[in-house]
Amino acid sequence: MRARVSALIDQLKSQRAAFGAIVAMSIKAAGALMTLAVFTLAARAMTADDFGSLAIWFNAVGFLAVAAVFGQDTLIARSFGEYAGRSDYARAWGAYRFGWTLTLVSGVLFAATMVVCAPLFFPGVANTVLLSAAFFLLTQTILHYSSHSARAVVGVLVSEASRELIWRAILLAAVVWGAFHQGLTRAEFFVIAGVGQLLSLAFASVSVWRVCRKQEAPAASYADRSKWLSRSLPMWQSAMLEAASMYFDVLLIGYVASPAAAGDYFAAARIANVFLMALTGLNTVTVARSASLYFSGNAQKLQELLRSIALVSTAMLAPLLLLIYIFGGQFLTLFGARYAADYLTLVILATGCFVMSTCGSASVVLLTTGQEKLYSRIIAGATFARVALTGLLAWRFGAPGAAAGWTLVNVPLFMLLSAICYRKIGVDPSILSLLSPLRERMRASSQVAGRAQTGADMNF
DSSP states (O other): OHHHHHHHHHHHHHHHHHHHHHHHHHHHHHHHHHHHHHHHHHHSSSSHHHHHHHHHHHHHHHHHHHHTTHHHHHHHHHHHHHHHHHOHHHHHHHHHHHHHHHHHHHHHHHHHHHHHHHHOOTTTOOHHHHHHHHHHHHHHHHHHHHHHHHHEEEEEEEEHHHIIIHHHHHHHHHHHHHHTTTOOOHHHHHHHHHHHHHHHHHHHHHHHHHHHHHHHHHOOOOTTTHHHHHHHHHHHHHHHHHHHHHHHHHHHHHHHHHHHHHHHHHHHHHHHHHHHHHHHHHHHHHHHHHHHHTTOOHHHHHHHHHHHHHHHHHHHHHHHHHHHHHHHHHHHTTTOOGGGHHHHHHHHHHHHHHHHHTOOHHHHHHTTTTTTHHHHHHHHHHHHHHHOOOHHHHHHHHHHHHHHHHHHHHHHHHHHHHHHHHHHOOOOOGGGGGGHHHHHHHHHHHHHHHHHHHHHHHOO
């Protein structure tokens, strides 16, 4: 009877994990669709070169925002989960406040540096565009930390709603209004996005404050400040390298080819990004629980969580890949008729993203279970290889070549990370983990059959 009750409880937990993964992926997908709508409207209202210029600026600021948070978005997921798992809430809240202090200081410095240094690389940029982009850089940096810390403290629903939905809904409304009136400039685009991110920050901060007040949290302890700083550096390096993988392609294509080619790649990448957004949604579920499960000795529960997430991911994304294969050209015409020619670029990117999603949340597990230095070294080597190959193929073949370079490096990288996660941590985040229960049942059946045969031989 106890065994049955225990099995029922485990099944309910597994279903809850799967439900959390579905919710996170759904929110990410909604955010990706809103972003897609924003840029399709912008592409239709702009020339190819103007849209490419907006894409270049958007990606440059996105990369700088990841760098400016200085790894605190990942660190708080590990630190809060680790300390809360040990019921050490003084250090947990100390880590939370430490992250806020470092994020605010770093964000202001990065924004100020951008205002000073950007005219050296873009001498013709208007001051309104520069100041609005710096404002967007600061607000996005703050939003990175506030949403990740809210995920650790409150949960996925609050963090992802603030990170993905609120500010994008405000920006989309502004772009729709601009499309039917006088249009929307780059400066207005960044200012409206920044204001929306401030509202997202307020929503997440109020939710965290309510949890803190309800728990009657003890006075924050900063005894592990030196440990947090030492962990921040490799996490920051890893985050920048991951951001380079996400944002540098458009910048690189704009440099070695043309702004129009960068816009072509950006349009295809926005659609293929739905896969990566879904993978990020899965990572939000993993990052919220991986540290606490691992450091509390519940590796088996962590494996069950990863297995549920892998199943949900593959089941939801496989039909989407098929739709892109069949209707990819029609999807691209949302940006304008000329973008239908980028079908091959979209297929290459979507296929690579789907294979990467089947590899699971290996990066999150490695970063939150003490393997951040190893992960940083691997990502560094892969990023340099990808930038070199993407730049070479983009120069030779344009947007399809850039997509091929990105895929040829990232797909083997994600497979390698899954294998390392299984070897170092003892859990398999990939879709192959679904085969483990089958192997265990087959092994158990063979053992039972062997014992039965041995008993029969002895009776004979």
